Amino acid sequence: MNSTSDQAHRSQRLTRFLDGVERVGNKLPHPFFLFWILFIVVAVMSAVMAAAGVSVTDPATGDPAPVKNALSVGAVRELILGTEESFLTFGPLGTLLIIMIGIAVADRAGLLESLARHALARVNPGYAVFAVCLAGAMSKFLSYSAYVILIPLAALIFKAVGRSPMLGMIVGFLSINAAGDANPFIAASDVVFAEIATQAAQIVDPDAVVRPTDNTYFTTVSAILLAIVLTVVTEKVLSKREHELVPDSDATGPTAGGVSGAVPDAVEVRALRWTGVAAAVFAGLLVVGMIPAGSPLRGENGAILDSTLFNGIAVVLSLFFLVIGSTYAYLTGRLTGSADLPGFMADGIKSIAPLLVLFFAVSQFLALFEWTGISTVVAVWGAGGLEELNAPIFIVLMLLIGGIALLNLLITSGTALWALIAPVVIPMTQLIGAHPETVMAVYRIADSCTNSITPMSATFVLTVGYLQTYQKKAGIGTLVSFTLPAALAMMAAWTALFAIWYALGLPLGPGAPVR
Template identity: 75%
Template sequence: MTTDAQLAGPTPPRTRMTAFLARVERVGNRLPHPFWLFWVLFVLLAVASAVLSAAGVSVADPATGDAVTVRNALSADSIRELVSGTQESYLAFGPVGTVLITMLGLAVADRSGLLEAVVRRSLARVRPGWVVFAVCIVGAMSKILEYSAYVVVIPLAAIAFRQVGRSPMLGMIVAFLSINAAGDANPFIAPGDVIFADIATQAARIVDPSAVVRPTDNTYFTTVSALVLAGVLTLVTERVLARREHELVPDPGATGPSVAPRLDISEAVEKRALRATGLVAVAFLGSLVLAMVPAGSPLRGEDGGILESTLFSGIAVFISLFFFCVGATFAQLTGQLRGSADLPLFMADGLRSVAPLLVLFFAISQFLALFSWTGISTVVAVNGADVLERLDAPIFVVLMMLIGGIALLNLLITSGSALWALLASVIIPMTQLIGANPATVMAVYRIADSCTNSITPMSSTFILTVGYLQTYRKSAGIGTLVSYTLPAALAMLVAWTALFALWYAVGLPLGPGAPVR
């Protein structure tokens, strides 16, 4: 664990960029924790509802045409209704169930050591010429581990770089960039994708009660993006960052971060377990495909459809089952399971790891419930859409403006799900009314949210990475990391935006049944 003593170090030379980031850090530090930020917004929203209600503000509901008048949240009857609905608002908040269900299975795969073994072996014997690209790909794929990706991949990337005679500190920086900036460009359906889709669905239903945003709605785009961003990061690393690689020299005697000890299993046992687990993974996915073949399959929709089906609507359940099966297989074959009773313990341990997220979701759910209940969400959406229509700007231009605005805001609020919950409830309904697909807005958010996380000291993972760098060189600091991440993050932001522009111009679908426009 990174200590305060580790993070302390000589002040890096002050540049315009470090001065700017220092101001960002000071402003960000004045913001409350996202949990309290949503409660502050809750209070402000309640007061605003009383003022707007007294003024008789109303708009036409875009879904029904009926008049929607702002309701006063501070009246006695309203307070009774809102307090009585607190529990329902929390439990009905889509991401709560998604996180709990997904983590039940993912925890088994994580606690069994399977995920760490896959990442470790992926980087163990990489050829020197491919080490950068390999770290980029593994970093992007490992985002499925959520925060654990940083703890697992960054130290292993340092080892991989050192094994081929390159700076382990550069390996850490490349891993950090790939997890942070390219992590939302992941071909796999990760827990974060399901959370994003749930939040987007709730926001889209402000305008269209039947709207559904699926976790797979950005899959085509993110799969291609993963390869493009890995290529861009590799190019920037080799052509730009490598020119300063000679500056990333560890202190004499520095050993680097301690990598989590391997499980007490032999190389041969682990290999056999991984092969068998791979076969289980293929069998599981193959069974899903075969189960979808019959037109009357229970995994299909009521009308036999595939997109609107049990498989897609319940994707969190199938993700959980997949990781449960492969994790349990690996744990059994490596001798970690003393009995079936161990599996619930793995699952309980995984749920403890997401407790902070569940606490944050309570605040978010109450804010969003009030936002919808008061009718202010509809008022904001309709009036915002009117402003956009008066600007007469093409939807594409509006989307580009969103990328720039969100990227700047992300310097201060670095929690992806919290910022998305805050913004989605406004920008999705507003852009829906001018013809934008919610799945397209979600793709735009991914672009803006990812890249700037790599240059802001407000990010906990940024500070974690500084701590990792200081295990090699004590003088490394915020300025050190920013000087290497800035050119790469900006290059990936530009490249990803350009890819989206091309995608939009051609009109390719973002995912199954998800048109870009």
Template identity: 45%
Template sequence: MTTTSKQAGPEAAPDRLPRVLRALAVVERLGNALPHPFWLFWILAGLLAVASAALSAAGVSVVSPADGETVVVQNLLSGDGLAMAVSTAVDNFATFGPMGTIVAVIMGVAIAERTGFLAALMKVSVSRVPVSWVVFAVAFAGTVSHVASAAAYIILVPLGGLAFRAVGRSPILGVVVAYTSIASGYDASPVPTPNDAIFAGITTEAARIIDPAAYVSPVSNWFFNIASSLLLATVITLVTRLVLARRPDLDADPDADLDDVAGLELSPRDRSALRVALLAGLATMAAIAAAVLPPSSPLRGADGSLTESPFLDGIAAVVAVLFAVVGIVYGWRSGAVSKASDVPRLMAEGVRQMAPVLVLFFAIAQFLQYFDWTHIGDVVAVNSAEALRTSGVPIWVVFLAILALLSVVNVLVTSGSAMWAIAAPVVVPMLMLLEVPAETTQALFRIADSGSTSITPMSPYFIMALGFLQRYRKDAGIGTLASYTLPLAVCMTLAWTLLFFAWWGLGIPLGPGAPVR
């Protein structure tokens, strides 16, 4: 930990970043002016209705590449449009792609989270590493922690401060590393997460505009995610050591109420519970592998295929069962689960925690149905693809343009599912017409959805992280945290983009049965 006086530090950082801080202030004002995502989708639906009326009156149409039929824009403000909106409202919600998947996954994850298994696993992962590996350990734990969804911030960010302090480094740096690894690496988990299920469902709905039989599985980007998590943890480690660790303002306030480093330690009972739970998890994975690996397994598809199989179709249930097993075993050994009725209670608590997301899903489901019914997506996708094809613009330029646009939008619309629901119906079909698989477009979106998250004050978790930072620096503000996270976020986004292009160039599959091109 540096011994440079703290007084010069807080003044030095803002002096070096005046333009950045002014830009952040503008971003904060713009973001605060946006409505809640629920209302944003209804506003977009209203704008869509007006646009559909105008385009329908103009007789706008396009030839569908799916079947060669002429598709005409339909008026959402017509009688037929009203009848469609009313008659399909419930079905839109009930059959919305991510709905069942996310509920199934979250019930299993909730058991692992609420029994304390995930928190115990994170503590062990950041507390039992050599001093030289502590940055990488916290950063990699941040990418893995996404399986706990929003709970990752609550659990790991304060643990990051504790872990750094335990090895004699600045707890301020620990908070920054933990927060940035979660926020700017949110879609790069090596373990399938609820977000994977949400994105896959939205991508599937968008891809069916072009191919009615399209299906994108929750593990369609799994290989890419594993490599991304390792790369981002490495980038965080290098930038932290070469840039952030040299800042002169890393000392905690002299009167800061420092957390007890013993908080990283598990009780003997919890350590025993964690060991048994991990063994149970390994045994469960071995049983799953034994059921899937034989070529004649009923969990395989036609001709023994694993890429198109009942196993991958039900991967969300498999993930849920795996987390449920380790959670139940941990809870039973630690005392968090004392009777059978505790298990469904914990599952119900997890579903209740997802209630705000399910409410948002209702609005998203209606908007996507309206968008599909009007055929505006077909017109935009086909015409845009044709314009790009005839212009001769290289596909990598198109990728960069989409990445830049979505990264800017992400600063204001920090909900990944909301942003993807808006963008996917346009960019997925458009790129499919340019022979880019939907899974590849989704991988590109992951970068845009994550990179700028750690620098935007629009994220509620930015404010949460600021609260943890203020435990050590009472005068820390939005600009303070942003000035720490900015170099990390920029370098992570650049490195992740380069990885994407390398992946694309080499033609490596993004996941099981998901070719990159």
């Protein structure tokens, strides 16, 4: 009885905590309005700081860097006239549009969904849990579609091997949500993260460049580690309570449907094989193209890391997905003529329209933040505080993981949160010797795991809805009671991996030192 009473008490405390998170989160405005509110706050602060004569020494030039008043007549005029340029030159905007043109073709063709289904269709029962975990960790290309496709699929796979389909859903959700930023591939979000990091780093160093490939070594190992950790937690911890995840007698559960279902299996398999050939040919041509020292894919003086291929990765990825998507669409009959391709591309742009709207607000806030000089002041003051603290860079990075993880309970959009904090934490840590790509790696750890335990996440609510198709009484507490131990274990393991990586001084990606 005592054990039962203690468990009930812990459940009540967890429920109260989550209720508090939900109440606070519900009071936050939409990220679009949040950035405009911050815009106004920065403008007012600039007027106050300029009147007070606040100034620091610019670490990039050594010259005085006073705060400029954004509310002066000349400043308002300049900011209005610069609105269009600030938006159009916002780094992530162009790269995201370019890469989505290609990905949209592969998505509309049904290729991404087909790959996900076939990767999990014939899984050995003994490896079912690990397969779901690994597939979720590598599903970044599917974006939010990953939840719609993989969660029902995970339920069917678990049911097929005699496990609870509800547990399959939870594992699928965890693998996508808590390991989403650990991926061996380069996706649109990597390009966006890198562009935001570049703009933040250039506050201190105008020549700084953060590439989408700068975390690939770390994220590749991370994807495998997190899949293993989640598998172990599922089998050793979550499975102990699997008896609580019994579907109602009249439950039907969701079905894993989608565009791929309209294609006969034989046609789909043949299309996938030839699409694989097209992918191999494309990759082979890139390798061959990089061999000559004077290749246009290389950089000046034959450089490989600082090259057209790596610096223009968004264009390369867009072409890659365009090629394989078109191949698959043609072989499955979804591409009836060249006129269909622009329609596929347009659908891809439509899918990211909410992000483009958010980018407009973000671009204006960041432009003002940098123009006023407050970004430089914050960086210099913050770096000074860190130097007085006299804490090693590694300790500062660990503190960042904890702080960002807490913020992520309320602001669950990875792009919005990164755009909000990168202009502060990157310059501040640069001035004490940390690399921007290292801070970006730390952000990935903090941004992912806590998404699985906050009801402020749209995907969290979606997963609760999925669970209720099997068990009507399932709710927020049901999901959190299973996701919390897994999310904490994954965060601990991922943080430990980073600590080892940092201690050994291993590169995070091609030409990207960790320290």
